[in-house]
Amino acid sequence: MNDRPAPAHAPTFADVESHRDYLIRYARAQLRDTAQAEEVVQEALLAALEGLKGFSGKSALRTWLTAILRFKIIDLQRELSAERAQRLVPQDEIESAESFFDDLFSLDGHRVTPTEAWQQPDKALEEKAFFAALEKCMDRLPPTTGRVFFKRDVLGHDTETICKEEGITPSNCWVMLHRARLGLRECLNQTWFAGSEGDRS
Amino acid sequence: MTDELNCKEATRLLLEAEERSLSAAELAALDYHLAECLCCRNMKAQFSFLKRALDRYAKAGPPG
Numbered sequence: 001m002n003d004r005p006a007p008a009h010a011p012t013f014a015d016v017e018s019h020r021d022y023l024i025r026y027a028r029a030q031l032r033d034t035a036q037a038e039e040v041v042q043e044a045l046l047a048a049l050e051g052l053k054g055f056s057g058k059s060a061l062r063t064w065l066t067a068i069l070r071f072k073i074i075d076l077q078r079e080l081s082a083e084r085a086q087r088l089v090p091q092d093e094i095e096s097a098e099s100f101f102d103d104l105f106s107l108d109g110h111r112v113t114p115t116e117a118w119q120q121p122d123k124a125l126e127e128k129a130f131f132a133a134l135e136k137c138m139d140r141l142p143p144t145t146g147r148v149f150f151k152r153d154v155l156g157h158d159t160e161t162i163c164k165e166e167g168i169t170p171s172n173c174w175v176m177l178h179r180a181r182l183g184l185r186e187c188l189n190q191t192w193f194a195g196s197e198g199d200r201s
Numbered sequence: 202m203t204d205e206l207n208c209k210e211a212t213r214l215l216l217e218a219e220e221r222s223l224s225a226a227e228l229a230a231l232d233y234h235l236a237e238c239l240c241c242r243n244m245k246a247q248f249s250f251l252k253r254a255l256d257r258y259a260k261a262g263p264p265g
Contacts (some may be wrong), residue, residue, distance in 0.1 A: 105207075105208060105209040105212075109208055110208050111208050111240050115205070115244045116245075118247060118250070121250045125253065131258055134255075154258060155259065156256055159220055161211075171236070172211070177219075177220070181219075184251060185244075188251075189247075
């Protein structure tokens with residue numbers, strides 16, 4: 001491919017490749033991470049090779065490549081900060097999950113509101129509206145908690161896999177599952193089974 | 202574990218039983234508590250009902 005004489009303005013693979021070291025230095029200065037810099041330059045060079053036709057030759061090849069790289073770096077930085085933001089959420093959720101559990105009990109470990117029996121729960125399983133209520137209650141769970149719960153109790157995945165996917169420790173995974181199950185129980189108790197508790201007076 | 206459980210500890214064991222097998226001592230303590238405590242028996246029944254409901258939900262897919 002390379003021995004075909006190229007027209008004046010069409011840069012070859014080797015032309016593009018010759019700017020790699022410069023581009024890596026450029027990316028590393030912005031990202032302060034060599035591995036990430038190499039990766040993003042690789043992506044930028046691939047994009048450049050794909051879009052070589054778009055290179056008008058008006059600007060220097062290096063300027064054109066740097067412009068592509070700059071967009072790739074912006075994308076990567078956006079991705080990284082989204083990931084960071086996501087990782088902050090579970091810590092919040094774990095703390096609120098713990099207090100959710102604690103708040104159901106008094107200091108000496110008794111239920112604040114006694115758990116009353118549900119009347120004819122199996123009848124509910126025959127009703128479409130019950131499953132709509134169940135779904136609504138699941139939707140109310142905090143995002144990570146809801147996802148962990150759905151994967152575990154609806155899809156039946158094993159806890160270990162779920163923890164890894166979500167990047168949380170097994171014990172935090174449990175905390176979230178417990179919060180979800182208790183939350184679902186409380187929610188259905190209020191929204192679906194409320195009638196069966198009210199008539200004690 | 203010879204101490205008697207309170208409702209909070211019993212509830213935690215009920216929840217953890219889904220993720221790990223409880224020790225013989227834990228099971229004995231839990232059974233002892235459940236025999237005494239209607240509140241926690243209701244809780245236990247409701248957790249197992251939820252499990253059945255979710256199984257059915259998983260098989261049927263979202264309602265509507």
